[in-house]
Amino acid sequence: MLETGQSWWLIRRSSHLGLASAFKVFACGIKAFQRVGRFVKPTTRLMQLFGPKATGSIVELTVEEFRSLAKGEGIPSNLQIEDGYVLLRLNRKYDLGLGLLMRGVVRSQMRKSDLQQISI
Amino acid sequence: MSPHRTENFDAFDKYRDIIPDFGLFLDSLKQSLPTHFRVNSIKCDPSLVMEKLLSRQIPVKRVREGDNTLIAAPGLGNPGKLLEYALGYIHPQALTSCLASIALGVKAESFVLDLCASPGGKTSHLAQLMDNTGLVIANELYSGRRIPLGHTLARLGVMNTVITGYPAQEFPLKHSFDYVLADVPCSGEGRVRLGSPFSYYEEKGFRPRLLNLQKRVILRGFDLLKGGGEMVYSTCTYDPAENEAVVQHLLENRNADLLPIHLGFHQEPGLRSWKGENYDPRMESTVRFYPHTVDSVGFFMARVRKG
Numbered sequence: 001m002l003e004t005g006q007s008w009w010l011i012r013r014s015s016h017l018g019l020a021s022a023f024k025v026f027a028c029g030i031k032a033f034q035r036v037g038r039f040v041k042p043t044t045r046l047m048q049l050f051g052p053k054a055t056g057s058i059v060e061l062t063v064e065e066f067r068s069l070a071k072g073e074g075i076p077s078n079l080q081i082e083d084g085y086v087l088l089r090l091n092r093k094y095d096l097g098l099g100l101l102m103r104g105v106v107r108s109q110m111r112k113s114d115l116q117q118i119s120i
Numbered sequence: 121m122s123p124h125r126t127e128n129f130d131a132f133d134k135y136r137d138i139i140p141d142f143g144l145f146l147d148s149l150k151q152s153l154p155t156h157f158r159v160n161s162i163k164c165d166p167s168l169v170m171e172k173l174l175s176r177q178i179p180v181k182r183v184r185e186g187d188n189t190l191i192a193a194p195g196l197g198n199p200g201k202l203l204e205y206a207l208g209y210i211h212p213q214a215l216t217s218c219l220a221s222i223a224l225g226v227k228a229e230s231f232v233l234d235l236c237a238s239p240g241g242k243t244s245h246l247a248q249l250m251d252n253t254g255l256v257i258a259n260e261l262y263s264g265r266r267i268p269l270g271h272t273l274a275r276l277g278v279m280n281t282v283i284t285g286y287p288a289q290e291f292p293l294k295h296s297f298d299y300v301l302a303d304v305p306c307s308g309e310g311r312v313r314l315g316s317p318f319s320y321y322e323e324k325g326f327r328p329r330l331l332n333l334q335k336r337v338i339l340r341g342f343d344l345l346k347g348g349g350e351m352v353y354s355t356c357t358y359d360p361a362e363n364e365a366v367v368q369h370l371l372e373n374r375n376a377d378l379l380p381i382h383l384g385f386h387q388e389p390g391l392r393s394w395k396g397e398n399y400d401p402r403m404e405s406t407v408r409f410y411p412h413t414v415d416s417v418g419f420f421m422a423r424v425r426k427g
Contacts, residue, residue: 014280026266026270026285029280030274117201
């Protein structure tokens with residue numbers, strides 16, 4: 001993992017990786033985390049890649065709940081965990097990305113335009 | 121460069137003598153480009169994706185026997201609306217564009233350079249073919265084009281790639297690569313189809329600079345190879361001045377070999393001559409793809425090895 005400013009990037013280990021230091025690099029691997037205020041926020045792309053390995057903080061969504069989130073609405077959640085970031089999982093199999101649980105309501109942290117484009 | 125819409129395909133008449141079944145070729149230009157996409161095995165099991173799409177009555181079919189990743193979706197308007205697109209399971213990409221990365225024959229754990237990487241379809245395909253291992257340097261000069269490149273790579277879960285921003289023809293000679301992909305800027309004739317935004321365009325004054333750029337990029341790409349390394353030079357145009365003539369320039373200036381290309385789709389060999397200019401006999405190892413035989417974007421490829 002590489003840190004730049006307020007972001008952390010995850011890149012696959014490789015014997016060639018040291019060679020990349022010879023170049024001016026604009027991005028590497030995927031952006032995994034970024035600092036937002038005093039919090040460190042995982043990215044949706046990280047969540048999609050590693051979601052299958054998640055063992056907690058998972059919000060299971062129905063299609064109707066997904067559609068509500070895509071409209072920017074919050075959905076109630078009974079998850080007995082602290083407020084914070086959660087993994088949004090659709091139909092028990094698709095790891096969509098990042099949500100935020102605050103006081104029993106989950107909202108999507110994904111770009112609304114990305115969600116609204118999806119036709120389910 | 122501003123493409124303008126036109127349904128006048130007279131500009132292609134100059135290729136009447138080199139494109140087989142020219143009448144069928146012109147007819148194919150009057151058809152819309154079919155929808156193709158690539159299933160991204162970095163993030164999903166391609167056979168499961170096919171099953172899922174078919175179960176939702178989305179008509180999809182493999183375009184090559186034994187390959188679950190290259191898919192035709194006739195009648196599917198916009199794959200970008202599918203959940204599978206948002207999740208990075210699929211990527212809309214012309215069939216011939218996919219063939220460039222396949223032709224390069226990259227292996228896992230190798231060191232690869234994509235000299236003109238944006239918007240990232242071929243780069244991400246290289247990463248997929250490498251099982252997301254090794255290292256790909258994805259080079260894109262223009263900052264505005266690095267943004268969609270980054271988005272594509274992120275959406276598709278590519279973790280073995282870094283993005284640089286050098287002029288391709290001046291990419292630093294600091295290290296040598298196992299493989300180089302030089303999918304160069306070109307006049308884009310191969311993308312001209314009815315209703316496409318890439319109907320024929322021509323910009324005076326640009327052409328000499330383009331040809332010079334292509335020659336400089338192919339030389340730089342070759343110079344960046346390790347001994348025994350391989351490069352694919354590709355364009356989506358029919359113009360021999362941007363294709364065979366550029367490869368000829370390489371053969372005249374470097375100790376390069378041309379390797380055969382066999383991808384399981386109908387292809388024509390590279391030209392031996394054009395407008396009085398004769399090319400090296402090895403040019404027959406280069407390949408041309410035409411829309412009336414592969415039903416995709418017109419394409420040219422040369423596979424080069426450094427001795």
